[in-house]
Structure formats: structure tokens, C-alpha cells
Amino acid sequence: MFFMILAPDRPDMLERRLAHRPAHVDYWVAQGDKLKVAGAMLESDAPDATPIGSSFLIEAEDEAAVRALIAADPFMIEGIFGDDVTVQPVRPALGVWRPA
Template sequence: MYFLVMAQDKPGALERRLEHRQRHIDYWVGQGDTLKVAGAMLDSDSADAKPIGSSFLLEAENESAIRTLIAGDPFSTEGIFSEEIRIQPVRPAIGEWLPG
């Protein structure tokens, strides 16, 4: 099953986010096929937009597994993510990466 995750940062967390960014990336790269796509949520659509959270498309057996993964993310363990983490089951239907 697939899950769309939107994890909002705490206000004023930008400096800490940047400090722990590589650990965050390494953590998700280490999750292998679970991670389908991920990236920063931005405060605007301008060229100098700042990250305000993270979004993920993940594949896992259930929501509990997703919550465990998010809890292990350095942005969670370092207190960068707020409690505003939305986890929504989704059914992707179109995309080059989907099995035929």
C-alpha cells in the first residue's frame, strides 16, 4: 500500500533542518524501495523559496509501519518536524515508475 506523507516543520526550524539535512537524506536513501519520491515542501513558488516541511510517497504494509519510519527520521528525532504530520493512504494510478 502507498502513503502520502506531509510533515510540517516547527516554526523557526530552518537552521536545524539544514544542519541535519544530510542525515535525513541518508536515512531515507537507506530505506530502499520503501521510498518512492520525497522532497521539501516550500513556503512559496518563488526562486528563493524556503523549506517548511517534507513530503514523501512511501510504500509499506500499513500506516503503523509508516509511523515507525517517520519516527526514525532525523528530522523527527531532532525535533524539526512538528506534530502536524499527515499520513494519507493513496492509490497511484499513473506514472512511469509504476509497474505495468
């Protein structure tokens, strides 16, 4: 099953986000094939837009497994993500990347 995750940052977290980004990236790289797509949510479409959260497309057995992954993310542990993380089951069907 696939899940879309939207994880907005708490206000004024840019410095903390940048400081903990290497650990955050390493954590998700270590998840291997579970992670399909990830990237920063941005405040605007400007080329130099500030990150204001993270988004992920994850493959996992169930929502509980996804929530466990997010709970162990360094951005969550360090209090960068807010309490309003959304986990939504999705069914990818079209696009360049899609499940086999």
C-alpha cells in the same frame, strides 16, 4: 500499499533543518525501494523558496510501518517536524512513475 506523508516543520526550524539534512537524507536513502518520491515542501513557488517541511510517497505494509519510519527520521528525532504529520493511504494510478 502506498502512503503520502506531509510533515510540516515547526516554526523557525530552517537552521536546524539545514544542519540535520545530511542525516535525514542518508536515513531515507537507506530505506531503499520503500521510498518512491520525497522532497521539501516550500513556502512559495519562488526559485529560492524556503523549505517548510517534507513530503514523501512511501510503500509500506501498513500505516503503523509508515509511522515507525517517520518516528525514526532524524528530522522527527531532532524536533524539526511538528506534531501535525499527516499519513494518508493513496492509490497511485497515473503519471510518469506508478507501480507496476
